[in-house]
Amino acid sequence: MPTRLHQPSGERLPAAILDEWRKIPAAVAADLLRGRGHADPGIRPLRRFGSKSWLVGSAVTAWCEAADYGPVHHAINIAQAGDVIVVDAGGRSDAAMIGELLSGSARRKGIAGVIIDGAVRDAGMLSEWPDFVVFSRWVTPRGPSSMERGTVNEPVVFGGVPVSPFDIVIGDDDGLVFVPRQRAEELLPAALARVKAETEWEAVLATGRSTVDVFNVPKADESR
Template sequence: MPTKVHRPTTFPLPRELVEQWAQVPASIAADVLEGLTLVDPAIRPLRPLPPGGRLVGSIVTALCEGTDYGAVHHAIAVAGPGDVILIEAGGRPNPAVIGELLSGAARRKGIAGVVVNGAVRDTGRLARWQDFVVFTRHITPRGPSSMDRGTVNDVIAFAGTRVAPHDLVIGDDDGLVVIPRAAAEARLGAALARVAAEEAWERELASGRTTLDVFQVPPAG
């Protein structure tokens, strides 16, 4: 069956909204959404991100079957600048479904990065790119065997989390959180308020106050 590319029924989130979410660490996003949209923490960034750095973007989904990576090619073709491609490859340790050539093509389009529930290769090169972020579960030298199956831009279960096209993903050194498109605007205020609160707590602790005082911890018995 040839690769199926779906046309999403929703529109991408406004760029201004995405940029505001870019101020929010994954830890705060996870707390605001009560941990319900966490991606399996075994999927890690290929290299540590710079201080304050994170991967944030509108999601394009790619579902790969077996050793096929056709969906990755088609996802790169339909993704736009700032998007993030989430590749569901069943958590398989091989084959790699993306490496230097496909990642380079995505990078040249301005795609922000890829997240792979599976394996990648050519990591020596990928890890040196500062403008293209890769999260993955596995690394392997073995490549795929075919490129004529799979699904793009469908609603999928990605590493245990429901993901739809145009949902938002936030990733940093702590891990990955999906922000459902329908919740992105509604939960932004709470997320930004928590960012401001944590900055205030840090200032109070730096001034010499104890965590007992700052967080109003109940007295010990």
């Protein structure tokens, strides 16, 4: 059966909403979602981001059967600049779903990155690209063996989290978080407020005040 391309039921988020979410790190998004949006922490970036940048983009999903990477080709083909390819490969380590050639093609289109619950290869090269992000669970030299099955742009489960097309992907050195497209506009004011609050807390703590005072930690019982 050939790879099936699905038409997403929803629409892309407005660019203005995505631009605002680019200000939100993974930890803030994870806290807002109360533990329901962060992927398995075993899925890690190939290179460190540092504190000043992170991955944010709209999800294009690809579900891959064992050792078949057809959906990755098709997902790259239909993705737009700024998108993130979300590859559900079932967490398998037996075959890489992407390497330098496919990643290079995605990079030339302006795709922001690819995240894989599975394996990649050519990790040395991929980790050197400053403008293309790769997260994966495994690295292996073995490539895939077919490209004729799987699906693109239907809901998947990535690292334990349900992900649908056009959900927001946020990734940094802490890991990956997915913000459902339907809740992106609703959650944005709280996310921006939390970023502002953390900046203010940092400034206050720098004056020497204790975290107990700043965060109104309940008073501890004193042992006698």
